[in-house]
Structures are given as structure tokens and as C-alpha cells.
Amino acid sequence: MIRWLAGLIGLSLVATQACAADPVTIGIGYLGVAGTRSTLSLVEQPAENDGVAGAKIAIEDNNTTGKFLNQRFTLEERRIKESEDPVQAATALAEHNSFIITDLPADALVKVADALRDRGTLLFNAGAIDERLREADCRANVIHTAPTRSMLADALGQYLVWKQWKRWLLVVGSHDEDKLFADALRRTATRFGAKIVQERTFEDKGGARRTDSGVTLIQRQMPVFTQQAPAYDVLVAADESEVFGAYLPYRTWDPRPVAGSAGLVPRSWDAAQDQWGAIQMQNRFIKLNSRRMTALDMQVWTAVRMIGEATSRTNSGDVKKVTDFIKGPDFSIAAFKGTRLTVRDWNLQLRQPILLVDGRMVVSVSPQEGFLHQVSELDTLGYDRPESKCKLK
Amino acid sequence: MQAEVRTQMLRMWRVGLLSGLALAAAPAHAFIAYVSNEKGNTVSVIDTESWTVTKTIKVGQRPRGIESTRDGKFVMVAVGDDDTIQVIDAKTQAVVDTLPSGPDPELFTQDAAGKVLYVANENDNTVTVIDLEKRARLGDIQVGVEPEGMTISPDGKTLINTSETTNMAHFIDTTSRQIVANVLVDARPRFAEFKHDASELWVSSEIGGTVSIIDPVKHEVIGKVTFEIPGLRREAIQPVGIGMTKDDKTAFVALGPANRIAVIDTATRKVTKYLLVGQRVWHMAFTPDEKYLLTTNGVSNDISVIDVAAQKVIKTIQVGELPWGITIAP
Numbered sequence: 221m222i223r224w225l226a227g228l229i230g231l232s233l234v235a236t237q238a239c240a241a242d243p244v245t246i247g248i249g250y251l252g253v254a255g256t257r258s259t260l261s262l263v264e265q266p267a268e269n270d271g272v273a274g275a276k277i278a279i280e281d282n283n284t285t286g287k288f289l290n291q292r293f294t295l296e297e298r299r300i301k302e303s304e305d306p307v308q309a310a311t312a313l314a315e316h317n318s319f320i321i322t323d324l325p326a327d328a329l330v331k332v333a334d335a336l337r338d339r340g341t342l343l344f345n346a347g348a349i350d351e352r353l354r355e356a357d358c359r360a361n362v363i364h365t366a367p368t369r370s371m372l373a374d375a376l377g378q379y380l381v382w383k384q385w386k387r388w389l390l391v392v393g394s395h396d397e398d399k400l401f402a403d404a405l406r407r408t409a410t411r412f413g414a415k416i417v418q419e420r421t422f423e424d425k426g427g428a429r430r431t432d433s434g435v436t437l438i439q440r441q442m443p444v445f446t447q448q449a450p451a452y453d454v455l456v457a458a459d460e461s462e463v464f465g466a467y468l469p470y471r472t473w474d475p476r477p478v479a480g481s482a483g484l485v486p487r488s489w490d491a492a493q494d495q496w497g498a499i500q501m502q503n504r505f506i507k508l509n510s511r512r513m514t515a516l517d518m519q520v521w522t523a524v525r526m527i528g529e530a531t532s533r534t535n536s537g538d539v540k541k542v543t544d545f546i547k548g549p550d551f552s553i554a555a556f557k558g559t560r561l562t563v564r565d566w567n568l569q570l571r572q573p574i575l576l577v578d579g580r581m582v583v584s585v586s587p588q589e590g591f592l593h594q595v596s597e598l599d600t601l602g603y604d605r606p607e608s609k610c611k612l613k
Numbered sequence: 614m615q616a617e618v619r620t621q622m623l624r625m626w627r628v629g630l631l632s633g634l635a636l637a638a639a640p641a642h643a644f645i646a647y648v649s650n651e652k653g654n655t656v657s658v659i660d661t662e663s664w665t666v667t668k669t670i671k672v673g674q675r676p677r678g679i680e681s682t683r684d685g686k687f688v689m690v691a692v693g694d695d696d697t698i699q700v701i702d703a704k705t706q707a708v709v710d711t712l713p714s715g716p717d718p719e720l721f722t723q724d725a726a727g728k729v730l731y732v733a734n735e736n737d738n739t740v741t742v743i744d745l746e747k748r749a750r751l752g753d754i755q756v757g758v759e760p761e762g763m764t765i766s767p768d769g770k771t772l773i774n775t776s777e778t779t780n781m782a783h784f785i786d787t788t789s790r791q792i793v794a795n796v797l798v799d800a801r802p803r804f805a806e807f808k809h810d811a812s813e814l815w816v817s818s819e820i821g822g823t824v825s826i827i828d829p830v831k832h833e834v835i836g837k838v839t840f841e842i843p844g845l846r847r848e849a850i851q852p853v854g855i856g857m858t859k860d861d862k863t864a865f866v867a868l869g870p871a872n873r874i875a876v877i878d879t880a881t882r883k884v885t886k887y888l889l890v891g892q893r894v895w896h897m898a899f900t901p902d903e904k905y906l907l908t909t910n911g912v913s914n915d916i917s918v919i920d921v922a923a924q925k926v927i928k929t930i931q932v933g934e935l936p937w938g939i940t941i942a943p
Contacts, residue, residue, distance in 0.1 A: 281758045284738060285779040288757065288795040497777060497801075500717070500735045500759050525778075532780070532797060554778070554800040554820040558870075559848040597846060 243292040244537040246282075248524060249313035249320040250275050251306070251332070252347070254299040258429050260466035263579075266514065271323045271346065272297050273509045274517030278524030280508070282531075289532055293524075307335045314341045318539035321523045323347030323516065326357070333359040342543045344523035347516060350400070354567040355603065358610035363546060364569045365523045369404040371602035372486040375574030375586035376456075376479055377408035378600070382588045385453035385477070389446070390419045391468070395461040402458040405480065412591075417450045424463045442471035449474065456480040483578065486586070489518030490577040495585075498556035522555050522570065529553050558585070562596070567610040571598035644900050645703070646907055646941045647688045648916060649676035650933030656690055657916075657932040658706060659907075661900055661941070664918065664928050668706050672699050678720040679938040682745070683727030688940060691718040691732070698732065698743075703942055713750045715741040720804075720938075722763040722772070724787070731772050733760035740774050742790065754790050756783045762805040762816065766829065775802035775816055782816050782825075784832060794832040798825040804896075806855040806864075808879070817852035817866060824852055824866055826882065836882050838866070838875075845871055854896040856906055858921070865906055865919075867894040874908060874917075876924055888926055890917035898939045909936040 256266045267273070275295055282293040296317055300309045306328040313320055314336055321344045322329055330353070333343055337359070345353060345364045353359075354368055380386070388409060392402040402419075409416050422445070428434075446455065446468070455472055457480040459465030465482035477483060491512035494502065501521075505513040513521075530542040530551065545551055547568065552560035557573045564571060576584045591600040599605070643662035649672075650657060656676060658668040673692030681688050681703070688701040689712065698718055700710040714721070715734035723730045723745065730743040738758055742751040757779025764773045765787070772785040775798070782805060784794040799821020806815045807829070814827040815838075824838040840850045851869035857879075858864075864877040870893050876886040891910025899906050899921070906919040909932075916936060918928035 281778055284758045285776075285781070288779070288781060288783075288792075289797075497735075497759065500777075503717075503736050529780075529800075552800060552820065554780075560800060560820045560822070596848065598848075 243286070243290045244531075245292045245294060246527065246531055246537040247294050247296065247317035247319070248275070248279070248527060249310075249317035250295060250297045250323075250520070251310055251313055251320055252297075252299050252323040253325070254301045257462070259462045260429055260464075261579075262430075266516070267509075267511055269509070270514055271516040271520045273505070273511075274346075274513070274520035274522075275321060275524050277505055277508050278521040278528065281504075281525060282528030285528060285532055289535065291531055291537060293528065295524075306332050310336060310341075314339055318342065318537075319344070319527050319542075321346050321520055323520070326350040326353055329353060329362070330357050330359070333362050337361055340539055340543075342527075342539055342546075344526070346519040346523050351404070351603070354569050355609045358567045358612055360568075360612040361543075362568060363523070363526070363563065364567075365519045365526070367488050367572060367574060368569065368602050369401050370407060371572075372574060373401070373404035373408040374411070374601045376484065376486040376576060377405070377412045377414060378586045378588040378591050379484075379576055379584050380454055380456075380479060381412045381414055382590070386414045387452045388414055388416050388454055388456045389449050389452040389476075390416045391446075391455060391457045391459075391464075392419060392421050393459040393461050393463050393465075394421060394423045395463070397460040398458045398463075401460050401481070405456055405458060416456075417452045420445070420449075422459070422464045424461065429462070438467045439471060442467050443473045446471075447473035452476060454479055455483075457482050484576050484583055485578070486574050487515045487577055488572060488574060489513065489515040490575050490582060492577060492581050493556070493575055495582070496556050496558040501556050518555070522553065522561070525555070526551075526553050526570075559598070562598075564599070564605070566605050566608050566612070567603075568612070569602070571596060571601075573598065574601060642900075642902060644902075644941050646898065646900075646916075646939060647679055647681070647690075647701070648909060648932050648936050649679040649690050649938040650914075650935055651675055651677055651911070651937040652935035653933030654692075655933045656688070656701065657936070659916065659930060659932070661905065661907075664930055666930065666932060669933060670701060670706055670708070672701075672708060673697065677937045678718065679940045680721065680723065681940045681942045683723065683725075683943070685942045688942070689721070689730070690938075691721060693717045693719055693735070698730075710748065712743055712745075712748055713741075714743065715739055715753065720761055720763045722765050724765055725767075725769045729787075731763055731765070731774075733763050733774055735759050735761065735777075738776070740772070740785070752790060754785055754792070756785075756792070757781050757795075762803055764805040764807060764814075766807055766814075767809060767811045771829065773805045773807075773814060773816075775805050777801045777803070777819075780818075780821075782814065782827060784829070796825075796827050796832050796834060798827075798834065799823045799837075803853045804855050806857055808857060808861045809859055810861055812861075813879075815855050815857070815864065817855055819851045819853055819869065822847060822850050822852065824855065824877075838864075838877055838882050838884070840866075840868060840871075840875055840884060842868075842871060842873065842887060854894075854908070856897045856899055858899075859903060863921075865897060867897055867908060869893055869895060870912075872910075874906075874919065886924055888917075888919060888924065890919075890926055891915045891929065896938045898941045900941055901943050907939055907941070909939050911935045911937060 674694035757776025799818035
């Protein structure tokens with residue numbers, strides 16, 4: 221142990237500040253947006269610490285391993301309001317932290333990535349699912365643990381096609397992100413041989429999500445909205461803005477299942493996931509946070525664990541070494557999904573199975589059997605290397 | 614029964630007189646195998662002469678790790694969701710007692726004398742030490758995140774525990790109960806097995822897809838077994854259970870969703886053969902005479918019987934839902 225510590229002193233800035241007996245400290249920052257969004261279902265209302273709770277438990281996990289390797293991990297959390305400059309906040313975090321996990325909108329993330337490029341800080345995008353961050357706006361200093369819209373849409377589409385529900389009625393919300401998800405779903409339908417028999421738009425005319433006696437009104441609206449549709453097997457809703465999706469199940473004019481933003485939903489993680497050792501993760505999480513683990517918590521946990529995995533494999537807290545290792549061919553991470561997760565070297569997106577959940581159970585896990593790929597079956601989800609427009613810089 | 618034994622002995626004696634090789638001529642011994650069925654909440658009892666399930670014992674929630682006591686009188690099975698280890702009487706084949714393990718016990722190992730039991734508790738990063746005679750808890754040892762694989766060195770001095778998220782094999786001194794070394798291995802180490810001559814420790818990494826060979830004196834990884842099966846993607850190869858023949862020349866490794874057992878020449882550390890078994894094969898046990906190796910195939914709900922000398926799968930036996938662990942009474 222002394223031998224490698226001695227080696228470290230020569231190599232890393234962190235180690236030069238410490239004498240051989242002191243642990244190597246690895247600072248991890250968390251940059252998110254203040255406040256939480258409102259959801260239609262009260263049950264799905266995110267907690268104040270959604271995301272960062274995953275960082276806290278991953279720091280604990282890393283430190284349990286770190287005590288055997290003389291490494292110590294710290295977490296610094298920063299939440300910005302809409303009026304605040306993300307670049308300023310990120311720069312301040314980067315003073316003490318070589319790694320920053322972000323849950324930021326796409327524009328803010330690109331700005332932060334460009335501002336921190338020369339500093340060598342490694343960013344992990346745990347929140348934004350936008351395709352463009354992995355395509356035209358990809359950056360060499362941003363690793364993505366959040367899945368993309370196309371990965372989520374493909375995961376759902378593979379299952380619907382396997383189920384022989386190939387005729388889709390697509391209902392799209394009127395906000396930009398709803399339209400982006402609809403784009404991803406259309407691409408999926410073309411790729412896997414499903415047919416969108418009709419598209420409808422659900423206009424957001426404002427209105428409260430919480431009302432007394434709202435249910436009576438919804439029960440009148442939804443059957444009317446979905447009537448006179450051509451023959452279809454499944455209604456696919458694109459409603460990331462939480463305006464109407466959750467109102468659809470059991471209320472469609474024709475008795476049809478709902479999928480997409482409500483009903484059967486594709487997610488990177490769910491509180492119901494208990495396979496592949498996940499029950500240990502869920503139990504640890506509940507014990508520490510007194511609530512269940514969300515997809516965002518998991519995306520953040522995975523990012524922090526990727527740093528821990530790389531620091532233990534390289535025996536180093538040096539950001540350059542760790543970054544090279546994560547981007548290299550030998551890196552993989554175990555994240556309770558039944559298979560190793562690796563990084564797509566062309567755009568730094570983490571490959572991962574996607575769960576299909578109904579709010580109570582994990583219904584299935586994609587990629588589905590029979591969707592084959594020459595490199596990794598996980599690459600049947602989302603944009604593949606030959607289609608990618610990303611040029612890492 | 615007694616008459617039968619007497620006839621058998623008489624016959625053996627006669628054969629012995631004739632050939633001068635009484636032992637070799639003895640008829641194949643029947644053994645009893647116990648299989649834990651993780652989803653079925655049962656233990657299947659298998660007779661290795663007729664290769665049939667003779668009894669299905671109802672146990673607690675989520676039975677996984679299973680082992681015979683050294684004297685063969687009892688079978689211990691970890692029932693994780695009931696936070697205990699149940700004790701089955703081998704004679705009556707019924708649950709007769711429980712052991713005070715920590716929360717969510719999964720795998721465990723016992724010392725050579727069969728007096729002390731070491732249990733990996735996945736939920737709280739500890740190994741629990743239990744006095745088997747008094748059935749009392751002696752203490753806990755703090756290890757890495759999600760402890761799983763457990764084994765003890767042939768001299769009984771070193772306990773090995775693998776932690777699945779920390780990705781280490783922890784070497785624990787059984788006298789002081791302190792960790793003396795930690796060896797980093799590939800992702801999600803599931804199982805550890807010593808060579809009988811104690812010269813090497815083998816650790817399987819389920820997600821890493823390798824078996825690390827560790828020098829137990831220097832505490833260093835000195836070699837790695839890798840697997841490659843034509844037509845199978847790398848992610849499907851997930852090594853879990855390891856079986857080592859008594860002469861230490863051949864190792865068998867279960868490859869999970871690859872549905873195969875790899876046969877490894879321990880001298881070259883290379884795979885010589887892949888045996889197709891049932892789906893998602895995890896753990897295995899030799900019959901005491903080492904003629905057969907039995908594997909648990911979780912997804913196909915069956916047990917494969919491998920003829921060890923011929924290195925061939927000769928039989929499949931249907932058991933309960935999601936067979937996980939297996940032990941054969943001595």
C-alpha cells in the first residue's frame with residue numbers, strides 16, 4: 221500500500237497536499253436546479269432531495285470501499301434558482317471538486333461544459349435526456365448516465381412490438397419536450413415496424429393539477445378526447461410535461477392499454493426493481509433516506525459510483541487518470557441491472573437496460589429477446605454509432 | 614434395512630476376497646442432495662442413486678445459501694427475507710431450528726471442525742460469526758458493500774469474504790477477526806473457492822465476467838481466467854459458482870445466463886470445454902466420491918448432473934422454482 225501511495229504523490233495534486241498516512245480526498249460536486257416540478261400523480265411528486273439522495277448513498281458506498289484503499293469521498297451540493305447563472309455556480313463548485321454531477325437543462329449544461337473545459341473538470345449528466353447533448357452538442361468532458369429519449373422510446377417500442385401491439389395511437393402534448401419525445405417514438409415505430417395509425421395533440425390550456433372534484437371532469441374529457449380513433453392496439457402518450465398522460469389509463473374510449481408517459485413507462489430505474497441484487501440497493505436507500513429510490517436517484521448514484529469504481533481501479537484520485545479510465549475500453553460498472561454497463565466511446569453515453577414499469581411492478585426489461593446487435597444488444601436502444609452526429613471535443 | 618446392509622457387507626467381503634480390492638468394488642454409494650429453491654421457498658431433496666426428488670421441504674422466505682453440517686446431521690439454509698438461517702434435520706427432513714444470523718443472510722461457510730459459522734449479511738455490510746453448538750451469535754466483522762461469497766482456508770486460519778459493490782476479496786484472520794488484506798477483483802465478486810492445497814484462491818466476478826486467481830500469501834491477483842463462447846455476447850457470460858476437484862487439477866465454473874459450465878485446466882488456467890446445462894446456472898456441488906457434479910439452473914427450474922470423469926451432462930432433474938444453492942450430505 222505504501223508503494224502505491226508513494227507513486228501517487230508524484231502523480232496527483234491531491235496526494236501532494238497529504239502525507240502518506242492521510243487518505244486521498246476525492247471531491248464530488250452536485251449541481252441541480254432548485255424547486256421540484258409538479259406531477260399529475262401525487263404519488264410521483266419528487267422529493268426535495270430527488271437525485272442528490274442517490275449521491276449521498278453512493279458516497280457512503282464509495283467510502284466503505286475507500287477505507288480499504290485510503291481514499292475518501294466528499295459531496296458538495298449546490299442548487300441554483302432560475303435567475304442564477306449556472307456557469308458561476310459550476311465554476312465555484314469546480315474550485316474544490318474535480319468531478320461534478322449535474323441535473324441541469326440542456327442549454328445550461330452545454331454552457332457549463334464549455335466553461336469548465338480547460339479546467340479538466342469531469343461532468344456527469346445525470347438528469348437531461350435530450351438527444352442533442354449526445355449528438356450535435358456532445359462534449360468530451362460530459363459523461364451521460366441519464367438515458368436518452370430515443371433509448372427510452374426504443375425500450376418501450378421493442379416490448380410493444382414483441383407483444384404484437386403494432387398499431388399505435390400517438391397522443392402528443394403541446395410543449396417542446398413532449399414533441400421531442402414524440403419524435404423519438406416516431407423513430408422507434410419506423411425502426412421496429414410499428415405503425416402510428418393517427419396522431420393527436422393534447423393542448424395545454426393551463427389549469428391546476430390539484431383540484432377538488434377534478435376526477436369527475438377528467439372522466440368526461442378523456443373518453444371524448446380519444447373517441448373515433450382508427451383501429452389501434454395501444455395508446456402511446458408523449459407527455460413529459462405532466463399535463464394529461466396519467467389521466468388516460470382506464471378512460472380511453474376504446475378499451476386499450478396506455479404506454480409512454482403513463483401506463484407502461486420506460487425508466488432507468490424504479491422503486492419496484494428487485495432483481496439482480498437490487499433489493500440490497502433499495503433497502504440501503506430506504507434506510508438512509510426514508511423514501512423510495514427514483515430513476516434520477518439511480519442515475520446520480522451510478523455517476524458517483526463510476527467515479528468510485530475508476531478511482532479504485534486506477535488507485536488514484538487524479539481527474540485525468542480517472543477520466544481516461546472511464547473513457548477507456550476496460551471500464552464497466554455494475555448497477556443492479558443484470559449486466560455490466562459500459563460507456564459508448566463515440567458520445568460518452570452509458571449503455572443500460574431500460575425497465576418498463578407500471579407504477580407498481582417491473583413489467584419487463586429491454587432490450588427484448590431477439591433484438592440483436594453485433595457489438596452489444598444494449599446498442600439496440602437509442603442512436604447507434606453509424607447514425608451518430610457527435611464529434612467529441 | 615439391517616439385513617440388507619448385512620447382505621451387502623457379506624457380498625463386499627466376498628468380492629474383496631476374490632479381487633483383493635474391497636473398496637474399489639464397493640457399489641456406488643447413494644447420496645442425498647439438497648437444493649434451495651429461491652422463488653419456491655422450498656428445499657428439494659434428491660437421491661443420487663435414483664436421481665429423483667424424494668421430498669420437497671417447505672422453508673422460509675427466499676432460501677439461497679445451503680450447506681450440510683460437517684457431521685451430516687443437519688442442513689442449514691439461509692432464508693434471507695426472514696433474516697435467519699433455518700436448520701433442517703437430515704433424518705426427519707423437517708425444519709427444527711433457526712440460527713441468529715444478521716439481516717438478509719445469503720451465503721455462509723463453516724470452519725473445519727464444524728463449530729463456527731460465518732455468514733455474509735448483504736444488508737448491513739457485515740459478516741456474522743455464529744457458534745454452531747450453542748447456536749449463539751459471537752460477533753460481527755465489518756466488510757465492504759454487499760458481502761456475498763464466503764470461504765475458509767484449508768488450515769482454517771483465514772476467512773474470505775467477497776463484497777459485491779466494493780469489488781474486493783477480504784482476507785479475515787479467524788482468530789483476531791480482523792481484516793488483514795483486501796484484494797481488488799473484477800466487478801461483482803460472487804463466489805470464492807480455495808484450492809485444496811491452499812496455494813490459490815479463486816474468485817468469480819459475475820459482472821466483470823472473469824475468475825481472479827489470488828496468491829493467498831502475497832494477497833495478489835496472479836492470474837485471470839477469461840471466457841469466450843462463439844455466438845454469445847460478452848455480457849451473457851457471468852461466472853458465479855466454482856467447483857474444484859480434490860486433486861486441484863480441474864475447476865468447474867458456472868457461467869449464469871450463458872447456460873454453461875466451463876471446465877478449466879488449473880495448470881494452464883484455460884477453459885478446455887464448455888458443458889451446456891440448464892438456464893442461468895449459478896451454484897454446484899460434487900458428490901463426496903466426486904463422480905458427479907450437480908448444478909442449479911435457476912430459470913429452467915432444474916438440476917444438471919455432470920459425469921465428472923467423462924465431463925458430460927448425463928441427466929436433468931426438475932426441482933422447485935428458481936433453484937439457487939445446492940449441498941450434498943457427506
